[in-house]
Every structure is written in structure tokens, then in C-alpha cells.
Amino acid sequence: xxxxxESGGGLVQPGESLRLSCAASRSLFGIExxxxxxxxxxxxxxxxxxxxxxxxxxxxxxxxxxxxxxKDNVKNTVYLEMNSLKFEDTAVYLCYAELSGTTYxxxxxxxxxxx
Numbered sequence: 853x854x855x856x857x858e859s860g861g862g863l864v865q866p867g868e869s870l871r872l873s874c875a876a877s878r879s880l881f882g883i884e885x886x887x888x889x890x891x892x893x894x895x896x897x898x899x900x901x902x903x904x905x906x907x908x909x910x911x912x913x914x915x916x917x918x919x920x921x922x923k924d925n926v927k928n929t930v931y932l933e934m935n936s937l938k939f940e941d942t943a944v945y946l947c948y949a950e951l952s953g954t955t956y957x958x959x960x961x962x963x964x965x966x967x
Contacts, residue, residue, distance in 0.1 A: 854878050854956050856947045861961030864937055868965075872932040874947030874958060880923055881905075885950040886930045887921065890943035890963075900945070901932060914940075937965045 855877040864870055872888070880886065887902025901911045901921040909921050920933040930947065942965050947958040 854883065854949050854951055856949060856956060856958035858945065858947045858958045858961040861945060861963045863964045863966060865967055866938055866965055868937055869933070869935045870937065870963060872934065872945055872947075872961060872963070874930045874932075876928045876930070876949060878928065880925050880928055880930070883949050883951050886923065886948070888930075888932050888945055888947055890941075890945045892940070892943035895943070897946075903930065934963070937963075939965050941965050 857875045858872060860870060860872040862870060884905050885902050888900040889897050890900050891897040899912055900915055901909065901919055903909045903921050903923055911919060918934065918936045921930065923930045942963060944960040944962050946960045949956045
């Protein structure tokens with residue numbers, strides 16, 4: 853099992869940046885995939901970015917070139933660096949982890965982009 857705790861959300865203006873953190877309760881070694889989904893108001897949940905155990909990263913087209921996913925194996929934490937934020941990035945961002953065939957979720961952190 854793994855527990856996930858997100859942090860770093862907040863209210864920002866368009867063009868600004870935020871860094872989300874997802875702290876895992878165990879070592880990241882052995883976790884096949886970690887990543888982020890988001891769910892905006894009135895929208896379906898969508899994949900934002902994920903990183904595989906061996907380091908390959910994937911991004912949604914809507915965030916490519918603006919968001920970067922990374923992980924710190926010492927701190928057992930995955931980060932989502934979000935730059936050039938847009939109104940449409942407003943959502944609850946949820947961290948997830950895939951481990952031994954089970955998907956675990958954090959509680960989510962709110963990101964609001966507003967002028």
C-alpha cells in the first residue's frame with residue numbers, strides 16, 4: 853500500500869507558476885507509475901502527466917511545454933512544476949500511484965487560475 857498527500861495548490865494569476873508536491877508514504881522504488889490527473893469544474897477527469905519507474909514521462913497535449921513532472925527518490929516525492937498557467941488549468945489536481953496492480957489516490961489539491 854501507499855498513501856499520497858498532495859500540497860502546493862493555490863490561487864494564481866494567468867502566466868504565473870506553481871509547483872505541486874505529492875509525498876508518498878513509502879519508497880518510490882517499486883511503484884510502476886506515478887502521476888497527476890485533474891478535474892476542472894464541470895469537466896471529466898483528465899490525465900495531466902505521469903512518470904514511469906524507469907524514468908519515461910508523458911504529458912497531456914494541453915500541458916506539454918508548460919508542465920514538468922519529476923521525482924525525488926530520497927524524499928519519496930513527485931512534483932508537478934506548472935508554468936505559464938492558464939484559466940483552463942483551474943482544477944483539483946490529484947496524485948496517483950500504480951503499485952502491484954492497484955491504483956492509489958491522494959485527496960487532491962485545488963489550483964485556481966484567475967485574474
